[in-house]
Amino acid sequence: MPEPGDPAGEVLLVAVVEMVPGQAAAGHRYEDQVLALLGRHGGSIERRMRGTDSPTEVHVIRFGSRAGLESFLADPDRLALREQAGDAAPTTRVIEVRDR
Template identity: 70%
Template sequence: MLTLVALVEFPVGAEAAGHRYEDAVLALLGRHGGHLERRLRGTDGQTEVHVIHFEGRAGYESFLADPERAALRATLGEAAPTTRVIEVHEV
């Protein structure tokens, strides 16, 4: 099992587009053996935190390479969110 935390930041003025993008992209997780455990939104409205599980690294890599995901991101252009992904484990 691979557990990730994604810190997603939306550009100012593009929050609504970013939220729609994340809705669409997170819906793709299942086809790659992924599961969204938690989705939290910062009180600033510009940040989200996602806790995501994959059955293995191959699923995560196939999610990153998903052409539908890439197409969704390309349509946003400069309005696309920036994301930092951290691999985590229970302590």
Template identity: 70%
Template structure:
């Protein structure tokens, strides 16, 4: 099991496009053994935090390489969100 925290930041003025991108990309998790456990949005609408679990690290790598995900990201160009991913475990 792999648990990740993703901190997603949207470029100023591209918040709505970034949120639509995340709405779509998060639906791809299941095909890679992943699932979204929590999705929290900052009160300013410019950032989100996701708690995501994968059955294995290989599933996460597969998600990152998903061609549909890459195409969606490329379509956004400079409006694509930036994401910091942190692997975590229960303390």
């Protein structure tokens, strides 16, 4: 099994996505579009959940390699979607995790 941080190993992430107040619908649309790009980088969404009392989303995302994550972050389509979303773009906290 690869060590944590091994560029050849899988990367497991948890993302806490905070929608902009009053812009939840636009934020969810943005997330739909961005998450659709994961596959081209060897990534997949394992879980996508919404808060019960807020428009916050929590995602569990897996990449086959760190290179896949890095290519996703640099994807010009993802960057263009972020720019198009403007002030409606959510704020995301990403935590790299591992199974116990």
